[in-house]
Each structure stands twice: as C-alpha cells, then as structure tokens.
Amino acid sequence: MDYRGKAALITGASSGIGAAFAQALAQRGDGAIVNVASIAAWQPTPYSAVYGASKAFVLSFSEALTVENRHRGVRVLALCPGRTETSFFAVAGISTARRGGRNPEQVAETALHALERGQSAVVDGAYNTMLTTAVGLLPRTWAARLARWRLRPRE
Numbered sequence: 001m002d003y004r005g006k007a008a009l010i011t012g013a014s015s016g017i018g019a020a021f022a023q024a025l026a027q028r029g030d031g032a033i034v035n036v037a038s039i040a041a042w043q044p045t046p047y048s049a050v051y052g053a054s055k056a057f058v059l060s061f062s063e064a065l066t067v068e069n070r071h072r073g074v075r076v077l078a079l080c081p082g083r084t085e086t087s088f089f090a091v092a093g094i095s096t097a098r099r100g101g102r103n104p105e106q107v108a109e110t111a112l113h114a115l116e117r118g119q120s121a122v123v124d125g126a127y128n129t130m131l132t133t134a135v136g137l138l139p140r141t142w143a144a145r146l147a148r149w150r151l152r153p154r155e
C-alpha cells in the first residue's frame, strides 16, 4: 500500500500501541481501518467477561466490515495483541506479577504487514498465534475453563 500523502486518524495515540502506530504510519496509514481487539477475542474470559466479550465484538465487527467494504477499496483489520509492554495494566489498575510480552512497535508492524497482505484479522506474535489456534480447537466450555484457570485472581 502507498501511504504517502494520506491522512491517518489514530485514536488512543497518546501511548502504547496507538503511539507506535502513529510513528509507523508516519512512514506509510490509506483506505484502512485498524480496530484493536485482543487475543481475548478468541475465547470467553472469566473474571474479565465484559472485556473478552467486547473484544470478540471488535473481531466479528471488523471481519464483517472487511467483506462489506472490499469492493470500495477500504481495508479493515482486527488486530489481536497478547500481552504487550504498555501502560495498559497500570492504567486499568490490574496488578500482575507476570512480566514480558511484545513491545508496541512490534504490534504495530504486525498490523501493517497484515493490512498489506489483505488480512481481516491478525494475532500478534508466534506464541499468541499458537495459543489462539490451540484454543480454537477446544470445545468452547473447555476453553472457558482453561481461561478461568489462567485468569483467576491471585492472592
């Protein structure tokens, strides 16, 4: 895609993934919409039920818009990051002992490559792709129970 001379509208660009998009698009951004979902879109997420359900909405919504708008030259992508090193958890007031994860620049690059390949959804990173693929093979009830075990609040 030739992004030169085009305008980009990025919401949530003050930090994290949005800020990485702003920087990456400065060198490329046309006829494309990137909706940030999550790997949480791929399974029910006990203890974060509304979050997972809203991300599932974003994924389904984006995939439908892709098909609706393909003939108009507008690309739509649902970006599904896993754990990413941003201020997300601190801002949400979620304390977590786990560290690591992808950095926002990698996530933005994943999305832009997926747009260029014409994908309607992309999971960021090999580990997250493996995780969502494996979860997709499970019965939904099992996937929810597995997520309950992973997401349960720690003491």
Ligand SMILES: NC(=O)c1ccc[n+]([C@@H]2O[C@H](COP(=O)([O-])OP(=O)(O)OC[C@H]3O[C@@H](n4cnc5c(N)ncnc54)[C@H](OP(=O)(O)O)[C@@H]3O)[C@@H](O)[C@H]2O)c1
Pocket: 011, 012, 013, 014, 015, 016, 017, 018, 036, 037, 038, 039, 080, 081, 082, 083, 084, 085, 086, 087, 088, 089, 091, 101
């Ligand atoms: N970080 C992760 O591990 C992770 C994993 C999966 C999915 N995601 C998704 O990635 C997206 C971006 O999160 P991030 O990790 O980049 O977090 P972040 O660094 O905290 O950035 C969040 C951005 O959203 C903006 N924002 C927050 N509330 C808003 C509101 N009510 N209206 C408009 N803008 C608002 C913030 O702007 P202000 O600074 O002005 O408040 C900020 O620019 C989120 O949708 C999140 O669900 C994140």
